[in-house]
Amino acid sequence: MKTLIPFLEDMRSHLGTNYRKIVADAGYESEENYEYLKKNDMASYIKPKTYECEKKRSFKNAIGNRENMTYDRVTDSYICANGKRVECQGTKKGKSRNGYVTEKTVYACHDCAGCPYKKDCIRGNNSKLPLEQREKHFEVSKRFLELRAEDKERIASEEGKMLRMNRSIQSEGAFADVKETQLFRRFLGTGHLNALTETVICVLAHNFNKLHHKIQNGTQGRYLFPLKNLA
Structure with missing residues (x-):
């Protein structure tokens, strides 16, 4: 999560320019990364951490x-399965190691006593309070x-699907190839x-092998593979 910005800054120092479309897996998702990309006119195509989980029943x-x-939206509150309101309690701020400040809204419900859904709604084993005394609360960064x-809308587009597929092909x-071949x-x-020297030799070998296959298959100059349309 904390390596994306240094990666991009290092590339810009060598290339003198920015890539306009940044494709990354869920491990790189954070508000700080999203904000950095937006401010530098780079479109994020990052899979959200909950992207796959949200599909599950x-x-x-x-x-x-x-x-x-x-x-x-009017009262800035959530309504739980028991019809109770999880209301806004205020905001709290935090700062990352890089100095990025996040603001989270704190929500809580003080009417959880006797709720028949409490066992399924309030989870976690770190609280010392018994379940009967615990209340529902969570924190949300609206930004x-x-x-x-915005990111989910991009990755769900046809272009987003193609870019994510090609990221998997190229990086994974x-x-x-390096580990198995x-x-x-x-x-x-x-x-x-010594570690740097071995890495450079390994990378050169991988790139030469990749170039050889491209020449054999006549695919030089092809950077992206199109999505296959199902019949």
Whole structure:
């Protein structure tokens, strides 16, 4: 999560320009990364952390998930499965190691006593309070949800699907080739310089092999593979 911005800054220092479309897996999702990309005119195509979970029936049926509650924009509150309001209690701010400040809205329900859904709604084993005394509460960054919604719209488009498919082909395929084909699973030398040297040799071997296959298949200059349309 904290490596995306340094990666992009390093690339810009070498290339003198920015990539306009940034495709990454769920591990890179954060409000800070979203905000950085937006401010630098780069479109994010990052899979949200909950993207796959949201498709599962268990997630959709989990009444304790904020996403499954009805949001009342007028009163800025959520309505739970028992018809009670999880109301806004105020905001709190936090700061990342890079100095990025996030603002989260705190929501809580003080009417959870005797709720028949409490066992399914309030989860977690870290609280010392017995379940009967606990109340529903959660924190939400509204800015993060706004940026995530924009990102989800992009990755759900045809272009987003194509870019995400090609990211999987290029990055995951490279890892597989290095580990399985080249059998490179650990460094032989010690120290930073030796590790860097082995990495460069490994990368060169992978790229030469990839170029050879492209020449054999006549696919030089092709950077992206189109999506296959199902019949």
